[in-house]
C-alpha cells in the first residue's frame with residue numbers, strides 16, 4: 001500500500017533524494033567506492049560540500065558576507081552555541097513554543113535573557129504581537145515555525161538588533177530575506193535531509209564580540225575559517241541534503257515550493273474547519289503553520305481519536321498523531337509531501353465523518 005508520510009521529523013524526503021542517496025552509497029561520483037567510505041578531503045566530497053553551500057546561497061538568495069555551515073549536534077546544540085558566541089550581556093527571546101523555551105533555558109547560562117513576549121499562557125497556540133525588542137540586546141532570537149504547536153511567523157521581522165532564527169522546520173518552505181537575519185539555523189531532518197546535519201547561515205561580521213573563551217568546536221569562527229571542514233562533517237547527511245537542494249531547484253525553487261505549500265495547507269485547514277469532528281488547534285488564521293498542521297477532535301467526539309488514527313492508518317496515512325505534549329493530531333506537510341497525500345487525508349476525514 002502507498003504510504004502517506006506526515007511525520008514531523010525526521011520526515012518525508014523527495015524520492016529523488018532517497019534514490020540518489022542509494023546510488024551514492026553504492027557508487028559515489030564514479031569512484032567505485034561508497035560515499036560512506038571516502039575521505040571527506042577527497043576531491044569528490046569537497047565538491048559535494050562546495051555545491052551544497054553554493055545551492056544554499058542560490059536558492060535562498062543569500063547576500064555576500066554570510067557563510068553556510070553544516071555542523072553536528074542538532075538545532076539543540078545551537079541553543080547553547082548561539083549565546084556562547086553572541087551573548088555578551090543581554091539577549092532578547094520570543095517564547096513561542098517548546099523549542100523557544102529550550103533555547104531560552106540555555107541562553108540563561110550565559111547572561112541576562114529578556115523574554116519579550118510569550119504565548120505559553122495559551123499553550124503556545126498563537127504568535128505574540130506588539131512586543132518591543134530592547135535596543136541594547138546583543139541579539140533577538142525567534143523560532144519561525146513552531147513544529148509542535150503548529151504556529152508560524154511567515155514574514156521576516158524587522159529587528160533593531162541582530163535577528164537569529166531557528167528555521168528547523170520551515171527552511172526552504174518560502175523565500176526568506178536573509179539580509180534581515182544575522183543567523184538562521186536548524187536541524188536538517190525536517191525539510192532538507194536525513195538527521196545528522198545542522199545547517200547554519202551566519203553573517204560573518206557578527207562574531208568576535210564576546211570576551212569569553214569559546215571551545216574550538218563550539219566557535220562559529222572555526223567552522224567559517226575552514227569552510228565547514230574543520231573536522232569530519234556529517235558526510236552522508238550533507239550528501240543527501242545536496243540531493244534535496246538539487247530537487248528543489250529542479251522544481252522551481254522556494255517560490256514554487258511556497259505556492260505548493262500554501263495549496264496543501266489550505267486544502268487541509270478547509271477540511272478541518274468544515275468537518276464536524278475536528279477543529280484547528282490554532283484559531284488565528286494568520287498564525288497557522290503551513291508546515292505542521294495541528295488539529296483536535298471536538299469534545300463530543302473525543303473518544304473517537306484512536307478510531308480515527310486506525311481508520312487513517314488503513315489508508316496508508318502515517319504520523320498524524322499529535323506531539324505527546326499536546327495530543328490531538330498533527331499533519332506535517334513539508335516540501336516533499338505531495339498534494340495527493342493531503343487529498344488522501346482529507347478524504348479519510350470525510351469518510352470517517354460519515355461513520356460517526
Ligand SMILES: *Cc1c(COP(=O)(O)O)cnc(C)c1O
Pocket residue numbers: 009073074075076077099143145146147166167168169186187188190
Ligand atoms: C526539531 C526541532 C528542533 C530540535 O532539533 P534537533 O536537531 O533534534 O536538536 C529545534 N527547533 C525546532 C523548531 C524543531 O522543529
